[in-house]
Amino acid sequence: MEYADFDLEDFLKDASFRQWVYAPTPETDAFWRQFLDRYPEKQQVVDHARTVLRSIDKAVVQEYPDEEQVERMFTNVRERIQPAPVRQLPVPWRWLAAASILLCLGLWVYQKNRLPTQYEQLIDQASTALLEKVNQSEQPMTVRLPDQSTVLLQPNSRISFARDFGGQAKREVYLTGEAFFQVTKNPAKPFFVYADELVTKVLGTSFWIKAAEAGKQVVVQVKTGKVSVFARTDSRANAMQANRELEGVVLAPNQQLAFSRDEVRMKKSLVAEPEPVYPQRFEFKDAPVSRIFSELEQAYGIDIVYDEELLGNCLLTASLAEEPLFEKLSLLCKGIEGHYEVVDAQIVISAKGCQ
Missing domain, CATH: 2.60.120.1440 (Jelly Rolls)
Incomplete structure (x- = not known):
């Protein structure tokens, strides 16, 4: 194999070169040192190829497709980035071609190895x-x-x-x-x-x-x-x-x-902000608390648990049309000196009761 004629793409596609970059041995190190001693003009392109390969995960390289598939990928990339035939790609464009093909190879390996989603x-x-x-x-x-x-x-x-x-x-x-x-x-x-x-x-x-x-x-x-x-x-x-x-x-x-x-x-x-299922006016004047809670239950479809006997004598006047549900409850609980909490998707009211 005549590495003296290789360009950047050739080195990236060469299995022996990739093996040296990712898993060097004394033998391969000696081979490539001798090669660069003999062809010092190839030092720059070899360094470029090693930098590009090292920028991607080793697992990607180990799963490379065969040389024919790689060649097809390079051809497609060249056609996309080269609007018209030219004799030689300048160095920046060759870097773009190398980066593009490595991205293609990485995506190919990822799609090949990843587990399907549920x-x-x-x-x-x-x-x-x-x-x-x-x-x-x-x-x-x-x-x-x-x-x-x-x-x-x-x-x-x-x-x-x-x-x-x-x-x-x-x-x-x-x-x-x-x-x-x-x-x-x-x-x-x-x-x-x-x-x-x-x-x-x-x-x-x-x-x-x-x-x-x-x-x-x-x-x-x-x-x-x-x-x-x-x-x-x-x-x-x-x-x-x-x-x-x-x-x-x-x-x-x-x-x-x-x-x-x-x-x-x-x-x-x-849910964080309950919305009325059946909108109502929520205007009350000297209304029993039981009626108010009943209308809230119907409007929001939410169970409100409270002690009917304890709160049976409580009467409230309130205008609650604009407030969110939890603000309505806070205002109502102030009127009966109580508090509310959400338990298992229900609203539980606790209060001292009314005389």
């Missing part, structure tokens, strides 16, 4: 052909499903589903990332969202799912209706999917479930 595993196991929508923009993207349900797909998110739900016993959607679902009600054909570790089952409702691949949690938040959530690894998962009733952890409006990937644990709670 999303990819799920869609590979699907029993029907799927259509995928990917939001690569910086704005939410609306996706309309075959049953006229809609999905507000957030940036950097992907969703897959069948082109037609007609011949299936259930509607199945696969998600990675974040999306808001508004599901068309159809009790005869339940709707399932598979988001990494969690399965969300609904009949007709609206809810958020946040399942970023790199995140520590998968979160389901309900806006309207009810959903049931369970882990794919649950021993009863198949039975819960087949049952027409909602099983698993059932979530109502303004409730959420967070699945911790590190601890493999589910936690049910209220």
Whole structure:
């Protein structure tokens, strides 16, 4: 092999040269010292090639494709960076070609060796052909499903589903990332969202799912209706999917479930800022506390637990139309000299009572 005629690309593609850079031996060191003593004019290009190779991980080089594939990659790179035929690439362009081909090789090895994500595993196991929508923009993207349900797909998110739900016993959607679902009600054909570790089952409702691949949690938040959530690894998962009733952890409006990937644990709670499901005026004059709490429960779909006998004589006058829920509760608790806390997605009121 006549290394005297090699240029930068030739050295980068040469297996013996790469082996010397990454795993030198006394024999290879001696060979290349002799070569450079004989051809000192090659010192600069050899140094350049070694610097480029050392800028990438050794594992990438160990997994290089064969020489024919490498040559095709170089050809493609040359065609992209060279607008017209020239006799010789100047040094800066040759560096660009080298960096580009190394990037191609690195991506090739990464794709070859990386494990598929849970999303990819799920869609590979699907029993029907799927259509995928990917939001690569910086704005939410609306996706309309075959049953006229809609999905507000957030940036950097992907969703897959069948082109037609007609011949299936259930509607199945696969998600990675974040999306808001508004599901068309159809009790005869339940709707399932598979988001990494969690399965969300609904009949007709609206809810958020946040399942970023790199995140520590998968979160389901309900806006309207009810959903049931369970882990794919649950021993009863198949039975819960087949049952027409909602099983698993059932979530109502303004409730959420967070699945911790590190601890493999589910936690049910209220969302950070509950919103009214059924807006009301929230204007009260000498109204019993029981009536006020009852209207809050109806408006937000949240259970409020308190001692009805203890607070039975409490009357309040309040205008609470503009305040968020937790601010409403704080104001009410001041009026009855009490306090509230959130326990297991419920609001618990504690107070001394009224005379």
